[in-house]
Structure formats: C-alpha cells, structure tokens
Amino acid sequence: MIGEPPATAGALIEGFTALAHRAHAADLKILGATIGPFAGAAYPGISTPAGLAARREVNDWIRTTDAFDAVFDVARAVENPAAPDYIHPALDGGDGMHLNDRGAQAMADSVDLETLAL
Template sequence: MDIVSPTAEGVVVAFGDSITDGYASSRGTYSRWPDFLGRRLGAEPGGQKLSVVDAGIGGNRVLTDVPNLWQGVSALKRFRSDALDQPGVKYVILFEGINGIGSGADPNGAPLTAQHLIDGYLALIDEAHAVGVRIIGATLMPNEGNAYGGYNTPAAEAIRQSVNTWIRTEGAFDGVVDFDQATRDPARPAALNPAYDSGDRLHPNDACMKAMADAVDLHLLRN
C-alpha cells in the first residue's frame, strides 16, 4: 500500500547492508539512521515532502552474492528492484561496500581491490542516472578492532581509505555523505567513536544512527 500525502514530492531510498538495516539498534524503536533521517525530513516546514525507504540487508555486498537466503544477492543485482523501482523514488543514498572488503574477494574469486568496488559504484551510478534518479554516495565507516576477521586487517583498511577518498573527491556521485568523518574516534580515526559503538566496533548504536542521519545535508535532497 502506498499512502501519498498532499505535500509529497518523492522518496529517498537508503540502500545498504546491516548498518542500514539497523543491526544492533534498539528494536521496535525506529532507531535506524533512515528512521532518524525520515523524522528530520518530516520536521521541515511545509509538511512531509520526502519519505524514506530502508533497503538495507544484513551482510549484503556490492559485487557478489552471499551464499545464503537472508543476506541476498549483490547490490548490482538488486538495485533496480529494491531501489529504482520504488514508487516515487527521486534519490538513493548508497552506503555499501564494507562486507565486500571483509570478504576479500571480487566476483571472480581474485583478491578484492578498491577499483573493483569503484567499478561497482560506477555501474550503480549509471543505472540510477539512466532513469533520472540522483544517487548520493556515503563513505564507509571506521571499524578498527572489530571482531569480524577479514574486516580488521591493514589491507582491508587500505581499501576502505582508498574507496572513501574516491567517494569524496571524484565527483561521480551527485553528492556525498561523510559517515566516516561523522562517526570516527577523534583520537583513533580508523576506529568507531566509543560513544557510538554497539559493542562490536563495527555496528553503530542508536546515538550513532542519529549522528549518521544528522550528517546528511538536506540540501542534497532538494535538487
């Protein structure tokens, strides 16, 4: 069921993995970053103009399928159905890539590089632009010291840094949300701010989810 308010102008799709899906946020309280973003948009003068759809799937990767049912096919395969086919979609905030870095492999089983992820982002950007949807890129959050194996290596961190630099500087996206900068520990920039840590040094708590939503420049959603 789609409910359209008199002030409605479109939909923002938050497209990502377990962080967007809300893993480790408080259950039943609508404390995911897309929920906080929706409330920010609803509080703007003139009534709710943009709604937010949460298209996060835990464990999801940009380039490769995950070999189980609940983590789903790759972002490349599900982007149209889960994002671009949403009624009224005008914007997508793409926040995904850390699970591919953690897995360490590209679609052919070769070691993952930053360029592999960048090529995936470019494919998603082209797909969005082909149907007139603006796509905003979000930098990958810090996770030093996490307990998830391949996510917590010097090679993985080097890829994350390279990808974030590309997102910030290349200009391929229609805008950038710097979740990395908003959530890092000022004393250890490769680590999540302890005030924002749910306990595993990778997934954000409720306070972090709000900080992420607050990091979205709403002017990016007015073009």
C-alpha cells in the same frame, strides 16, 4: 559472501562508478556515502590491513569524485578523530563495527536533508 576474498578498492570504485552511470543514464540522481570505520571489529577477517586500506582509498575517492550528485560523509561523522579507522568510543555499539544509538544519530546528522530533495 563467506569464503570470498574481500573486495578491492578498485573493484568497489568500479562498481560504484557503474551504478552512478546507470542511475544517470536513467535520469536519476545518485547519492553516495562514505564507508564507516571498522578497525577492531570483533568479527574474524573483517578488520584487516587490506580491508582498512581499501576503505580509506574508496572513501577518498567518494569524497572527491563527481560520480555522485551528493555525498554524505558518514565515516567522518562517526570516526574517532585520534584513530579514524575506529568508531568513536562514545558511538560504538560494542563490537567495533556497529553504531550505538548516539552513533546512529551522528550518522543521521551527517545527511543534509535538503539534498534529499534533489
């Protein structure tokens, strides 16, 4: 919400964990995806040191947790290898936060379709 402080890594992890537990309690599978890069975003207040650090911490947790039945690493699929907090220049839609068509394809390619049949 506008005017609200950004969510902390701890709050995001707590929320994702709660959602995963609720899904599993309902005998549902839950799939997770990492948070894509947004350094250099053209929108004020988005690309902050705290927000970027939270994204890295949450993504590290997503990649290693057993809370999800499967994880798609969208962030690695679209990041700039030389600067992982940024979208790869060839995949950036122009605002540092949204993907272009090639980026959308790279994101889609990070999804293992067989996993969706869980």
